[in-house]
Amino acid sequence: MKFLIDAQLPVRLARLLQLTGYDTIHTKDLPLQNTTSDVEISAISIQPNRIVISKDRDFFDSFMISQEPYKLLFLTTGNINNTELVALFINNMPQLAELFQQYSLIEMNRSTIIVHQ
Numbered sequence: 338m339k340f341l342i343d344a345q346l347p348v349r350l351a352r353l354l355q356l357t358g359y360d361t362i363h364t365k366d367l368p369l370q371n372t373t374s375d376v377e378i379s380a381i382s383i384q385p386n387r388i389v390i391s392k393d394r395d396f397f398d399s400f401m402i403s404q405e406p407y408k409l410l411f412l413t414t415g416n417i418n419n420t421e422l423v424a425l426f427i428n429n430m431p432q433l434a435e436l437f438q439q440y441s442l443i444e445m446n447r448s449t450i451i452v453h454q
Contacts, residue, residue, distance in 0.1 A: 338434060341382050343391035344371035346412070347419045350390070353426060362387075375399070382406035388437060400442050401453075408441040417447070 339360040342351045351363035367373045367381070375395050382389050382405075389396055389406040397411045410433065414422065425447065432450060436443055442453040 338437060339385055339387040340410075341378060341387040341389050341406075343378065343389060343393055343396070344373070345392050346390060347422070349419055350422060350426065353423055354430075357430065360387075379406040382408075397442075397444075404441075408437060409443070410437075411442070411444045413444055413446045415447075421447075 340351070340354055340362070342354075342361065342363045344364045346363075348363045348365055351361045351366075354361040364371050364373050364378065369377070373381075375393065378389060379396075379399060381387065386407050388408040388410055390410045390412065392412045392414070396406065396409055399405055400409045414425065417425070425445070429445065429450060433443065433445070436450070436452060440452050440454065444451040444453060
């Protein structure tokens with residue numbers, strides 16, 4: 338699986354996913370870095386089949402309307418510190434990896450993973 342992590346999430350999350358074997362980039366790795374528009378992020382996700390990880394509700398709405406980006410992990414954790422966020426991913430990556438084989442829109446909060454069909 339390949340991931341593209343949106344600007345409001347820490348680079349630390351991208352590096353964790355890279356260390357665990359996932360092809361992952363953060364918006365800071367892009368030419369326009371964190372100023373990359375949502376439209377451009379969606380376009381970047383499509384050709385190499387990158388799953389966008391974001392807290393931005395605009396991505397959720399875009400996916401519901403136009404099925405873009407390629408796939409989306411929508412985080413609804415509210416304010417969460419980086420240590421808790423990293424722990425949430427460590428604890429849930431096996432299940433997320435399995436779900437993304439079949440589904441395209443997944444929401445994750447502090448206690449639940451919700452599959453949107």
